[in-house]
Amino acid sequence: MWEDFKSQFILNFVDDGRWHYLANGLLVTLKLTFFSVLLGLVLGFCIAMIRNIHDNTGKLKIPNFLCNLYLTVIRGTPVVVQLMIIYFVIFGSVRIDKVLTAILAFGINSGAYQAEIFRSGIQSIPKGQMEAGRSLGFSYLETMTRIIMPQAVKNVVPTLLNEVITLLKETSIAGYIALEDLTKGGDIIRSRTYSAFMPLIAVALIYLVMVRLLEFAAKKVERRLKKNEK
Amino acid sequence: MKNDYSQSPLISVRDLQKSFGDHKVLNGITVDIAKGDVVCVIGPSGSGKSTFLRCLNRLDEPTGGEIIFDGVNICDPSTDIDLHRQKMGMVFQQFNLFPHMNILRNLTIAPMALQKKSKEEAEGYAMELLERVGLANRAKDYPLQLSGGQQQRIAIVRALCMKPEVMLFDEPTSALDPEMVGEVLEVMKELASEHMTMVVVTHEMGFAREVASRVMFLDGGDFLEENAPEEFFSNPQNDRLRDFLSKVL
Numbered sequence: 385m386w387e388d389f390k391s392q393f394i395l396n397f398v399d400d401g402r403w404h405y406l407a408n409g410l411l412v413t414l415k416l417t418f419f420s421v422l423l424g425l426v427l428g429f430c431i432a433m434i435r436n437i438h439d440n441t442g443k444l445k446i447p448n449f450l451c452n453l454y455l456t457v458i459r460g461t462p463v464v465v466q467l468m469i470i471y472f473v474i475f476g477s478v479r480i481d482k483v484l485t486a487i488l489a490f491g492i493n494s495g496a497y498q499a500e501i502f503r504s505g506i507q508s509i510p511k512g513q514m515e516a517g518r519s520l521g522f523s524y525l526e527t528m529t530r531i532i533m534p535q536a537v538k539n540v541v542p543t544l545l546n547e548v549i550t551l552l553k554e555t556s557i558a559g560y561i562a563l564e565d566l567t568k569g570g571d572i573i574r575s576r577t578y579s580a581f582m583p584l585i586a587v588a589l590i591y592l593v594m595v596r597l598l599e600f601a602a603k604k605v606e607r608r609l610k611k612n613e614k
Numbered sequence: 615m616k617n618d619y620s621q622s623p624l625i626s627v628r629d630l631q632k633s634f635g636d637h638k639v640l641n642g643i644t645v646d647i648a649k650g651d652v653v654c655v656i657g658p659s660g661s662g663k664s665t666f667l668r669c670l671n672r673l674d675e676p677t678g679g680e681i682i683f684d685g686v687n688i689c690d691p692s693t694d695i696d697l698h699r700q701k702m703g704m705v706f707q708q709f710n711l712f713p714h715m716n717i718l719r720n721l722t723i724a725p726m727a728l729q730k731k732s733k734e735e736a737e738g739y740a741m742e743l744l745e746r747v748g749l750a751n752r753a754k755d756y757p758l759q760l761s762g763g764q765q766q767r768i769a770i771v772r773a774l775c776m777k778p779e780v781m782l783f784d785e786p787t788s789a790l791d792p793e794m795v796g797e798v799l800e801v802m803k804e805l806a807s808e809h810m811t812m813v814v815v816t817h818e819m820g821f822a823r824e825v826a827s828r829v830m831f832l833d834g835g836d837f838l839e840e841n842a843p844e845e846f847f848s849n850p851q852n853d854r855l856r857d858f859l860s861k862v863l
């Protein structure tokens with residue numbers, strides 16, 4: 385039993401330095417997650433602002449329309465389809481870096497969800513805060529950026545960290561465009577060694593550890609924010 | 615209005631109207647507010663008192679009439695209302711302090727950002743005012759660490775830090791526990807004694823009687839009567855006012 389485990393382990397991870405598939409894959413997965421979250425953050429923030437300005441002032445009609453279109457399309461289609469469309473259709477003829485393509489796809493996807501998160505964060509701030517800001521002489525935008533957003537962001541940090549966890553797991557479909565992320569790495573080992581158990585369980589464990597770490601960080605951050613609140 | 619003003623009024627409200635959709639809330643209100651006036655606005659719930667007050671700095675957008683403030687019709691869409699609001703302090707029933715900033719920051723953010731005061735100057739003035747309302751020792755605390763009465767005193771100071779020409783109060787003591795009402799009214803009385811121009815929506819008849827220079831009665835969106843407090847309370851003319859006073863006094 386133990387001998388069997390040992391030989392399987394050596395076959396899957398040590399021979400030919402196969403663990404590199406997992407290590408390099410993990411790096412790609414982390415890179416994808418990190419930059420997609422960042423892109424999604426920027427997109428989500430801007431979209432939430434545009435929609436909020438539109439809802440409260442009636443300005444920005446066309447940008448608001450575009451935002452709604454974007455949200456409808458992104459949230460109404462599977463992310464793997466979006467990824468393939470961006471890779472095979474939009475960048476079908478120009479071969480740009482796969483990692484970059486994937487970051488674009490995941491970032492654009494995440495942006496739609498982060499926009500909703502920011503929006504609900506903004507809506508959770510009592511109306512009186514905007515009125516107090518305006519009554520002092522701040523413009524709508526100044527009140528938004530100085531008074532509403534800092535509170536809204538604070539409220540949504542836990543939800544945003546959840547979105548990071550979701551995205552980390554979602555990037556596992558990057559293999560569809562032949563990107564060698566963590567999942568694909570495990571799959572490559574499987575195809576070389578003809579044993580599925582070890583590499584796939586290893587992949588699952590690595591995801592699990594990453595998610596647990598992020599959850600731990602989220603709890604820490606949340607507690608920190610609560611303490612400052614008062 | 616029978617008041618004789620030696621100078622032009624600070625705020626001149628002409629035929630002010632406000633509707634929310636089909637619902638007409640203010641039916642053409644005309645009133646002058648002179649420098650140093652303390653105008654108390656009273657009336658039954660839903661009569662439009664808050665709406666009237668909030669129209670004065672256009673937190674509610676008037677749907678008709680004009681408001682001349684400092685010689686400018688601030689209802690004109692071309693006026694920069696943000697600029698005028700700097701000169702009109704407002705105090706809300708719910709305080710509306712900024713919970714993510716400490717007290718000192720609550721008091722200095724607007725003067726520093728909007729009036730380009732230096733940090734030293736803004737903080738110096740804020741501390742001076744805090745001292746006067748007896749809360750200087752709470753400067754580094756956060757709003758939610760304070761009692762309602764303390765928060766409302768801070769909210770008054772926050773408005774004062776902009777050195778406004780008029781202060782608008784919307785039932786500043788209605789959200790307070792009874793034992794905290796006094797400390798807030800005290801601050802307002804002191805302001806009045808320093809000749810701050812004030813418009814106060816209130817249910818505190820005692821305060822109106824003691825501090826107001828004029829009392830205004832609103833009912834059903836109509837401005838029905840106004841007078842010096844003595845006359846207003848002891849010799850009301852309008853039937854609805856008489857009826858109202860008989861219920862609240």
Ligand SMILES: Nc1ncnc2c1ncn2[C@@H]1O[C@H](COP(=O)(O)OP(=O)(O)OP(=O)(O)O)[C@@H](O)[C@H]1O
Pocket residue numbers: 634637639657658659660661662663664665666
């Ligand atoms: N944003 C709004 N949209 C629609 N109707 C409103 C709005 N604000 C106020 N109203 C209506 O306008 C009328 C007057 O409201 P207002 O708040 O000015 O009364 P009030 O005299 O301040 O009453 P209270 O003493 O209860 O504070 C009410 O019938 C109210 O329902």
Ligand SMILES: [Mg+2]
Pocket residue numbers: 663664665785
């Ligand atoms: Mg009211």
